[in-house]
Amino acid sequence: MNSEPLPDAGMLDVLIVGAGLSGIGAAAALRRNCPGKRVAIWEARQAIGGTWDLFRYPGIRSDSDMYTLGYASRPWTDPKAIADGPSIRSYIHATAHDSGVEQLVQFGRKVVHASWSSADACWSVEAELADGTRSTTRTRFLYMCSGYYSYQEAHRPTFEGEQEFAGRIVLPQFWPEDLDYGGQRVVVIGSGATAVTLVPAMAERAAHVTMLQRSPTYVVTRPSQDALAQRLRRWLPERAAYATTRWKNILESIVLFRLARSKPREIRRHIVRMAAAQLGPTVDVEKHFTPSYDPWDQRVCVVPDGDLFRALRRGSASVVTDQIERFTPSGILLASGLELAADVIVLATGLKLQLFGGMRITVDGDAFQASEAMAYKGMMLSDLPNMAMAFGYTNASWTLKADLTAGYVCRLLRHMDRHGIEIAVPRREPGVQPEPFLNFTSGYVQRAKHLLPQQGSRKPWQVYQNYLQDLFTIRYGRLADGVMRFGAKGAMP
Template sequence: MRTTTHAAQAGGEPLDVLIVGAGLSGIGAAATLRRRCPDKRFGILEARSAIGGTWDLFRYPGIRSDSDMYTLGYAFRPWTDPQAIADGPAIRAYVADTAREYGIEPHIRFGHKVTKASWSSAEALWTVTAALAGGGERVLRTRFLYLCSGYYSYDEAYRPRFEGEAAFRGRIVHPQFWPGDLDYGGKRVVVVGSGATAVTLVPAMTERAAHVTMLQRSPSYVVSRPAQDRFARRMQRWLPQGLAYAVARWRLIAESIFLYRLARGRPALVKRHLVAQAQRQAGPGVDAAVHFSPSYKPWDQRVCLVPDGDLFQVLRTGRAEIVTDHIARFTERGILLASGRELEADLVVLATGLSLKVLGGAAIEVDGSPLDPAQAMSYKGMMLGDVPNCAMTFGYTNASWTLKADLTAGYVCRLLSWMDRRGLAIAVPRRDRAVASRPFLGFTSGYVQRASRLLPKQGARKPWQVYQNYVMDLLTIRFGRIDDGVMHFGAKGCLP
């Protein structure tokens, strides 16, 4: 896969697996192939110039995980850093170290943005076209296509426009495109947003800014967790490293499943607890009933995590404040709110969310017919009905992304090995049109609702359901039958 700056032709020996994306999911997929299918020839195409995906792209102050690293880390490679809630550079280093440990780096081709993938049943091959960062394109062929490019656009973010922005004399930035030269020391900062990015930015920016205001249109649930997991640290002292990691990981998995089910089954009780906890931690100067009590039920949207209550600490000390109101318009000096109050600012950070992208934005064809992902149905949350030899990584919304990514990688290896033993070339989940369709995600978050017309569907019964439950997926994906009556198999030239 030598990089060229001109259009290359599809020729030569095809790869066994082509992975798209060199982030947390892609590197994990490649490492799993190395471990479980060492004879497979694989390559990785990465649009950017570095390993890390999300954790290399985002460089805003305080960037960190929004879940614990014992479950966000790979199952096969223990997370050993004391910080359970890790910062972006530490996660990026973890991904890069994994790539080095498993000899993955030579297989990555940077500056290759996949624009098209076409399946041929006659050849039992995908032909993949990638635009090169230096101009031109590259064409490769692969027996299996593995999409690990995430679910949002790296090139654009959700960025609403507000009346009067041109009059504002300060600076407006979006966290996804954080300027390297931005100096906010001694400045008055307004962070617009209420999600994971906003609750990360506010305490981080108070270290240098004169004052930081978190301006939210509506509240989110915010929960404090220790930055270091004491149970995990004890296990590391008492048990071998691998066993300690597994015990800590399973404890956190069980805890998250229990708390999620409790929240969905007793939403009013859980809401009261979360709001009361926020009130205790934020102190009497903050009205949690106004600023931390959303109108939706817990886990209708993702619950925001703050390590060691850092957001509550800066609110309690007055280094930051939280305002729940609507933006009427920008002014020369800041932002005029619907209530009539004006927030003066030198810098406005629009932490307004992501712009979702399905299948990395690539155009997909199956035997000459274009695929509309929104009309497709997801098989076990990792393949698409009637699309052969293709898997996609899509993690959990109520738990760590990597839990599902690990299961998907393991399944791909199981599937490829199962086919090899039987001399088969094609695997395709055949959609049953009698299965009623449902939205792929049940979240009410803005970024999910904005992308509802792009996302595939899930079905009303297995194996078309998308479980937000690791144990159910573990039973279905790791221990379920490969030949389950829905997955069909064939030889080259014969699409089953």
Template sequence: MPQAQTAAAPIKNHSFHTPDSDLLIVGAGLSGIGAARHLQLRSPHTRWTMVEARARLGGTWDLFRYPGVRSDSDMHTLGYAFKPWTERKAIADGPSILRYIQSTSDETGITSQIQFGRKVLKADWSTSQSLWRVTLSLTNGAIAKVTTRFLYLCSGYYSYTQAHQPAFEGQGTFQGTWVYPQFWPQELDYSGKKVVVIGSGATAATLVPAMAAKALHVTMLQRSPTYMVSRPAEDALALQLQRFLPAGLAHHLTRWKNIVLGMYFFRLARRYPDKVKSHLIDLTRQQLGTDFDTAKHFTPNYKPWDQRVCMLPDGDLFREVRAGRASVVTDTIVCITPTGIELASGKHLAADIIVSATGLQLNALGDIAFSVDGQAYNPAQAMAYKGMMLSDLPNVFMAMGYTNASWTLKADLTAGYVCRLLKHMERHGYTQAVPRRDPLAKAQAYFDFSSGYVQRAASVLPVQGDRAPWRVHQNYIADMLSLRWSRLDDGVMQFTGHAKAGLAERSVARSEPD
């Protein structure tokens, strides 16, 4: 969809004494737009700026343009708490989500404040001046520098420029078209073509039914199965509530209904993994029939929610398999041939198009090079504080979502915490906030998840601890207690300040508790 282009104020080079802004938001996607709106509503005196490396807002939902791209969560939780989702489909397509983000930004005046085409390269913290010196690359190749008191990273946790691309023997001999979903060629015509999609995650589960409508046949080639569950594309209760209640109240009730149900099923899977696994496989068997080899193609060798469960709106993948327009092959690749893929079983899959849906490449802190008082900062050696700050990294927040629920649920809570913290610091004249690592907290993996993209990134991601406030909860209620109502001055967060500097110069009505 067309992006409303707005001329942004030029960024200038200067001496680093007076900060250009109180807070710099990095990224104009779902998290960034949400963060800006929370600041408008709850911390209106904060001077914030937003930079976006790309020419358009939307983040993931503008970047991904492969056939059928959609949410893997319901929009009543993936959407913002402050903006009701009113469209019929709860499992929404990518263009609908992009319109939702765009309208949120336009209606609130955020779009006019986004500075597009500015990629953050590095950020250097000065303790003596209580500010970040940020270096940006502009689309014309120029380098610019800005200063800010706080950095708010809303750039996600995967690379926009590189996907996970395993090397397959013989790949260079393939005479057809090789495609990566993250960089989908819009001119690609797959009508009447034989397509093989390598992968079994959410992207593959989306691509296969979408392409099957036009392709001659689509095969999902997987090394191992994934849990896949049919879910109604429309939420019947939400639609009923929208008929009889104000939009905001209907959205709020539906959101909480889905939060509670999601938490219940996750806890059930953790407590009774074998029973839940058996139930999920039974549901799949009901979709595909007793003649289909469900045990081979849809029975994973891990417990439910050790990896994310794929949601299929109205069972679209199952429908295409039943109709014969799509098929599933569980095997390993020996090599790529000029006309397709040779498998370990001896079978050869003929293909005109091969789509490599083999996963994301994760990064940490948006691939920004951080330093603190001249010393390089390595996020892989840091411990996460409440899942939204890192140990010994002053005045930096990061929007990180859940692995077992909608991303925005945690992003909304994080934004609320940021607003609380800014008010607390202003009230007390603080200019620096940094969580100091507890030497008694034992390090654990940041994500308790066995997915390949998480395991591949273990060496670059920070860790979590075995106790509060270093635990990274995958639980909305636990995070609500931790981020919305817990004490800010908790003995772990270290506050320092200068009486004349920063936010403390301005007064603001204080209606929220610390």
């Protein structure tokens, strides 16, 4: 893999920021559909994989099935539909290698500033290099695939008495390689996807693991293998089997989501009953697995083959719903007066949202604030020219939307080439009422409301959480729709 600057790197056609799942997929799409484009990928870290390389905590896995989290163009062939982190990392690496985009990645380049010039119809993008120096490259189009959270900082609440705790406090995002929790008493603070992954994984070696939550989360079991996918692979060619399974899972997720939103009480009861059936009489399901909110007000957690419920049933793990009063030398004192003994405390307390890798953006000398912009089809921002962003679904696999976005960028670039267009920018329309970008009550979303752009009250400014709607809008919708403005070098259209 090449980490040296490209020769004659004064002007690129497309600069992709981020070499994770989205960035590698975007580069592969450009290689297939725009083979003449001069493309580079800047990656702040020293490895391909993004999230799936950064996170190394026990049990790390997808919370979406790999037939939809995988790329449309590359079949997922592992029998496990809910895959572990190393398998996903290998899949991304194989995609980068086989598509020929591995050589485009330049490591140790953290973007810090992107400046747009209408006079030159290009971006000047500044990166901080691994040695602390800075480098600037110009590009006609900027494609942000840097994810939506900070790699350098997690959401890290502080608790009274932390300094008194005699054990070790760790964050999943920065899992220490030297941590040996075998035979130790572990408390995992949190109830989201990370916590429900950590608890059963750590319970295999720890003396006991307690999941400490302020409030319950919806947790559902899903088979780790897709039975239909395995049958189809025996009957059909690999790509046909993959495509069929992918569409089955897409349609299934859309139907289940719509049912949850249209009949929340019924779905709520169904999820809680399923949890009760797997937990048995030893766990208070009403207290620990019955949230106060409706399904999909926050993301529903998936546990493959019910591994969390199995750990709770056999007693190697337990769940406590309470408030933290303070840390003590030997554990955590709760508001109820109960004290949880702990040798290791894991703060699975969430992500810190961050757009565009934290870089500053200026447009013709003026500072650009994403929070003041409106999202165009959920992938470009109003008044921000020649830039796209990969931002996936909250109720389905991230890659579904990232794949659609990559296809749209390729269509847009080809359209611009055919018509001699140098600038493409969505322009905000009068009368479109702003709405929250994400209609989610999850803590990480609520903490970052001031950072996120807005969506609008009508298309093309609406951010659909629906693959079929996006498919028709993004893949088959008109490029010249009157909202996307096109122009030549010299001035913003």
